[in-house]
Amino acid sequence: MLIPMTVACTKEGDGDNQSDVIGSDDTSSTETDDFAPEPYMDDFGGFTFTVLTRGSGSAMSNDITGEITGDKLSQATYKRNQSLKAKYNFNIEEIKKGDWVSAAKVAGAAGEDTYHMWSFKLRDYASLVLEGYLRDLNKIPGMNLDAPYYDQSLRKQGSFANMLFFITGDMLYMDDLSTMSLCFNKALWEEHKLSDVYGKTLYELVDSGEWTFEKYCTLVNKFGFDIDSDGDVDDNDMLGQAYASQDILEFNVGMGNSIISKDQNDLFVFNDSAKLMNCIDAIFELYRGKAGYYVEDYTSTAFHDNRALFLGATLKAFPGKTNKPPSGIIPHPKYDETQESYYAFVHPHFTNAITIANAVKDTDVEKIASIIELTSYESMTTVTPEITEYIFVKLPDNTDDQRMIELICKNKYYDLSYTWHIDYGFEALRSLITDGTLRTPSAVLNEGKNQIEATNKSYFNAMMRY
Ligand SMILES: [Ca+2]
Ligand SMILES: [Ca+2]
Numbered sequence: 001m002l003i004p005m006t007v008a009c010t011k012e013g014d015g016d017n018q019s020d021v022i023g024s025d026d027t028s029s030t031e032t033d034d035f036a037p038e039p040y041m042d043d044f045g046g047f048t049f050t051v052l053t054r055g056s057g058s059a060m061s062n063d064i065t066g067e068i069t070g071d072k073l074s075q076a077t078y079k080r081n082q083s084l085k086a087k088y089n090f091n092i093e094e095i096k097k098g099d100w101v102s103a104a105k106v107a108g109a110a111g112e113d114t115y116h117m118w119s120f121k122l123r124d125y126a127s128l129v130l131e132g133y134l135r136d137l138n139k140i141p142g143m144n145l146d147a148p149y150y151d152q153s154l155r156k157q158g159s160f161a162n163m164l165f166f167i168t169g170d171m172l173y174m175d176d177l178s179t180m181s182l183c184f185n186k187a188l189w190e191e192h193k194l195s196d197v198y199g200k201t202l203y204e205l206v207d208s209g210e211w212t213f214e215k216y217c218t219l220v221n222k223f224g225f226d227i228d229s230d231g232d233v234d235d236n237d238m239l240g241q242a243y244a245s246q247d248i249l250e251f252n253v254g255m256g257n258s259i260i261s262k263d264q265n266d267l268f269v270f271n272d273s274a275k276l277m278n279c280i281d282a283i284f285e286l287y288r289g290k291a292g293y294y295v296e297d298y299t300s301t302a303f304h305d306n307r308a309l310f311l312g313a314t315l316k317a318f319p320g321k322t323n324k325p326p327s328g329i330i331p332h333p334k335y336d337e338t339q340e341s342y343y344a345f346v347h348p349h350f351t352n353a354i355t356i357a358n359a360v361k362d363t364d365v366e367k368i369a370s371i372i373e374l375t376s377y378e379s380m381t382t383v384t385p386e387i388t389e390y391i392f393v394k395l396p397d398n399t400d401d402q403r404m405i406e407l408i409c410k411n412k413y414y415d416l417s418y419t420w421h422i423d424y425g426f427e428a429l430r431s432l433i434t435d436g437t438l439r440t441p442s443a444v445l446n447e448g449k450n451q452i453e454a455t456n457k458s459y460f461n462a463m464m465r466y
Contacts, residue, residue: 035147037377040370044090049371052104052115053352055096062119062174062352064094072386073173080375080382090371101128104357108133113359116368122158122348122414125166125355126421130462134165135356135365139466142369149376151175154346154353157414161460162266166353170379171372176387177316178350180250181408182333186326188309194219203400206330206407209337213255213279216310216333217286223309224291233290235301239308240291242300245430246347247312248283249415253345254332255279259425259445260416260452267460268416270452277442279335280429284441287433294433314347315391315408320401329401331408344408348419422455424448 051064063070066077081092095115097103101124107114108128118128128134137143138159145155150169158166168175184202188194195201198215205211220240227237235242252259257276263269286292293302298317302308306325312332313319320327331342354376360368391405417425428444 035144035149035377037142037144037147037370037373039088039374040142040366042088044088044367044371046089046091047367047371048091048093049117049368050093050095050115051117051119052095052097052100052107053119054100054121055098060121060174060350060352061096062172064119065092072390073383076383076386080378083382084374084378088374092371092375100124104128104133105131108357108359111359113357113361113364116357116360116364117372118355118357119172119352122166122351122353122419123421125353126419129160129165130459132462132465133358135358135360136163136165136466137167137354137356138162138164140356140365140369142366142373144373147373147376149380150354151412153412154414156262157416158353158419159266160268160420161463163463163466166355168351168353169376170384171354171376172352173383173387173390175346175351175412176409177391178314178347179409179412180246180312180332180345180347181315181318181329181405182250182331183303183311183313183319183327183329185303185306185309186328187306189328192222194222194309197222202328202330203404206342206404209334211330211333211342212336213251213282213333214336217282220286220291220310221289222291224289227307234293235295237293237302237307239293239300239302241286241293241310242295242298242303242308243287243292244295244298244312245433246345246349246418246426248280248429248433249418249426250312250332250345251283252276252279253343253413253415255335256339256343257335258413258416260420260422262416267456268420268422268452270449272446272449275335277445280441280445284429284432288438314350315405316350318391320398328398329404329408331404341411342407343411343413346412346414348414351414420459422452424451 053061053064063074063077066074066081068075068078085091100120104115104118137145150167154168155164158164197219198205205215223238223240224233225238226233257279259271259276260268261271298311298313300308300311303311304325318329319325320329331344334342354372356365356368392402415426416422428448429441432439432441432444
């Protein structure tokens, strides 16, 4: 049976190689035939596979068990699990904990295999890996990591010294819903006749490959009006952009940059290219100008009250779904017109991952790996097609937006400094937003540059235990 892989947001890490910084992904298979996993056993005898998740609400956590009365993704998840149970006789159980990392560490330290898989936010894994709580997926028999149901982009970017402790893919959908888009207010666009600026709508600029950061800045800087006349431009005024801290990474990735990349030994390398430094400084110049205002968590009153032109949003939270305000969706801009593709940043705070706890008994490891494989494969035809439906559920009948979403999902990237807690990468930049100083962001990045060797050494030493 051939399964077409043409729906939006389902190609896990199918990136291209047009950038000198963001790496290529070479998954080109469009058929799943060759990847049908051979089950470890025909009958799992009613075995229960347990997944520990953060019980902090559906906004961040991937539904693992699903409900027949839930939304489309929850229903599809439920049906997937029922189908797997009927075929192989195993159960999937989700255990939610408000203090998920502590719960995992307590079980891990006691060597208890209460939770086989720990599915948290990406940023939770660095400390768990460095403290020795997770298994190296590259060493698990029966894991076929080349399969298209694993995210090849995270596979490359989430590994260290050729060890891989967390991955996402079709088994989970939060990575897809956490892909970042740029929303614009259609009413403001019309009212200010912004199609006249470049003789094109935003959709046309994107389609023709002309959607660049320079054009974005020009459009943003047409705003910044102190409408309540208190001398400051803030979320009560008229903004070109309402930005959140992770927008630094959205724009940086959009322009084909990565603060940290990896060398041939899969160790961290600090990228000090002039292009990266220029981009980071340009992003901050815009933030520090009068047309932008910092809003934490993408919750801008200005945007929702028709007073901001641009706002970054996850595909899950795209305001156009409710059409309040009337919003369109486009990718983040390129560096320049010679950049081949648009790139989308995947928000690591909302992305969950597949892992295997170190405390899983050696005799169970292959069984667990097989359950992950079978569930991932089954998800390709049950859950994944529903992701597109879910994103479009309330979307007005707008083929432009649908086409843009497909474009956004084509090249998804993470950020190593954020995922791996390398504090002199994104964290150093983030603190600049709110610390009130006007230090040059590229200089701040350069200050941390010499620490990369020490980080490589300490991460490597910590991982020697594996
Ligand atoms: Ca996924
Ligand atoms: Ca004001």
